[in-house]
Amino acid sequence: MANLRSMVYDSNTKLNDSEKQIIQYVLNNPNDCSKLSLAKLAKKLYVSESAIFRLCKKLGLSGYSELKFDLVELAESNQKPVKIENNFAKELSKVNVDVLKYFKQRDFNSLYRDLDNASTIYIYSTGWQQELIAQYLAHELFVVGKNATVLPSALDELKAASRFAKKGDVLFIISFTGDNNTINEEIMKLELINDKFKYVSFTNMMQNKLASLVQHNIYFPTIAFTDDADFKSGKVAFTPAYYLIDLLISEYVAWQQNQGEDVEINVGN
Incomplete structure (x- = not known):
């Protein structure tokens, strides 16, 4: 599975300003957002559920469930020391x-x-x-x-x-x-x-x-x-x-x- 940050990077030119604000928030708060339902996240960000779903599609995800799964992984990786392989x-x-x-x-x-x-x-x-x-x-x-x-x-x-x-x-x-x-x-x-x-x-x-x-x-x-x-x-x-x-x-x-x-x-x- 592609790294979520990589998917955001590759899809950056496809995103509008509203979508960039949404993804910036979830990337900065992966642990909290991974625990929210689609309805609750939409309400928290003052956007529609369909807006978040369209964002998932632009990133190459099947839907919100896959986004939540990736956010869990991102939250766990943020807690581990980052080691970049150097060859x-x-x-x-x-x-x-x-x-x-x-x-x-x-x-x-x-x-x-x-x-x-x-x-x-x-x-x-x-x-x-x-x-x-x-x-x-x-x-x-x-x-x-x-x-x-x-x-x-x-x-x-x-x-x-x-x-x-x-x-x-x-x-x-x-x-x-x-x-x-x-x-x-x-x-x-x-x-x-x-x-x-x-x-x-x-x-x-x-x-x-x-x-x-x-x-x-x-x-x-x-x-x-x-x-x-x-x-x-x-x-x-x-x-x-x-x-x-x-x-x-x-x-x-x-x-x-x-x-x-x-x-x-x-x-x-």
Whole structure:
């Protein structure tokens, strides 16, 4: 049986204001309400019995009897200490293994070549979590001797960068989904009027519009901190994105060293 709070969460958009007030009351007072008949609960809340019955149907319940049963369970669960199962370490380990497999399957030589030729690497992000990733990427590029500039999350800054950029500079766009219409339209405009940039998308979604617009695309997964049985909290970790950046930078350094060895061999011959 689905958890009552989950059913309320999933049905929230179907409920009118009166129904939301009813369900809020019964959720806050499950023990008292589970002992009331339909008539008594209706009288207590100053609503009709049919209003409560319709609410039950919207929640996916067979009727008031099933609501009372769920309220009993909710009252009992409220008296027990809540323990949310946390498999974060296990899931993170698995996701990082997947990231490594993905990285090894990709050929980033053309990206490394573009990074090496760029006088400046610009990094544009579309949110505060993405901006943190941008700052980290800029730091790691600086460590290996590349000049990186993080742009504020504003279209005007993106347009300004396109004016000041030199041919061959690289522009990273860090977007969670890659389906931000405003950003994607701006990238299409820039590509039409400005052939300076080599574009790199860094997104969470494997299939997205942004990835189809750029020369290089990189994907990173995210992972939830906890298994929340009641609500989709949206609390996710971006650890795999940072791990992927470390892999990219490490491999880029190795690529640079190999390039240097190839030059020495050619000179020697």
